[in-house]
Amino acid sequence: MPPLPEVFLLLAAACAAGAMNAVAGGGTLITFAVLVASGMPAIQANATSTVALLVGIVGSLYGYRSHLPAARPWIKNFGIVSIVGGLLGAYLLTVTNPLFFERLVPFLILFATCLFLGGDVLGRVRTLGTSLASIAVALALQFGVAIYGGYFGAGIGILMLASLGFLGLRNIHEMNAIKTVLAALINLVAAAYFIFSGLVLWPQAIILTLGATLGYYGGATFAQKISQTQVRRLVGVIGGILAIIFFWKQFFGK
Numbered sequence: 001m002p003p004l005p006e007v008f009l010l011l012a013a014a015c016a017a018g019a020m021n022a023v024a025g026g027g028t029l030i031t032f033a034v035l036v037a038s039g040m041p042a043i044q045a046n047a048t049s050t051v052a053l054l055v056g057i058v059g060s061l062y063g064y065r066s067h068l069p070a071a072r073p074w075i076k077n078f079g080i081v082s083i084v085g086g087l088l089g090a091y092l093l094t095v096t097n098p099l100f101f102e103r104l105v106p107f108l109i110l111f112a113t114c115l116f117l118g119g120d121v122l123g124r125v126r127t128l129g130t131s132l133a134s135i136a137v138a139l140a141l142q143f144g145v146a147i148y149g150g151y152f153g154a155g156i157g158i159l160m161l162a163s164l165g166f167l168g169l170r171n172i173h174e175m176n177a178i179k180t181v182l183a184a185l186i187n188l189v190a191a192a193y194f195i196f197s198g199l200v201l202w203p204q205a206i207i208l209t210l211g212a213t214l215g216y217y218g219g220a221t222f223a224q225k226i227s228q229t230q231v232r233r234l235v236g237v238i239g240g241i242l243a244i245i246f247f248w249k250q251f252f253g254k
Helices: 004-023 027-037 042-063 065-095 099-117 119-125 132-151 156-166 172-196 202-223 228-252
Strands: none
Touching (some): 004 042, 027 202, 027 228, 042 065, 042 172, 042 202, 099 156, 099 228, 156 172, 156 228
């Protein structure tokens, strides 16, 4: 069992991470950073964080229960690619050098944030339709997001919200519900692979799970009590902060 100060720090970090993931995503950054700061190796920290936030996602699903019917067709269309991509990403994490992908993370988050915030403009210009070509593009986008989610996962919610906005969705609460379900599928297979590989440190994972469950439910409930414009602005702030932190870490923090 970690020391008591570390327990409280992990609980607070997980609660904040759960709330961030419920609203827009990026909570993995907090739990991952705290675990690494406590001395845990990076790969084990990523695996432990993934498992803890997966269990806590139940709180978010309950918070978005009224919007879950809108997610059903998306689960049918994108469930398989999410599962396969998440498993592939988890496998790549354990067998490849993560340096290149870590350097790519800030660019992905910044691009996704800009894309999401500009979703209304893009929607008026062009959105994907229902042709075979459009479906193929949409599946490829989700497959890429799923690989990233299984590999590291910080900002996966922002990436999916950006993709959904590009596909023409405009109801932010329904988008969050869809994102939450697809993220659960991605994280489920990644967590299973990490557990099978023996990478999860369970004392820390249990503590994070308790905090994340509260954060997920609180974040999902809060997000539905404010306007869609406010949620979009909050997504932009979270995405911008994530991008700055990752840019600093990768290019200036060494």
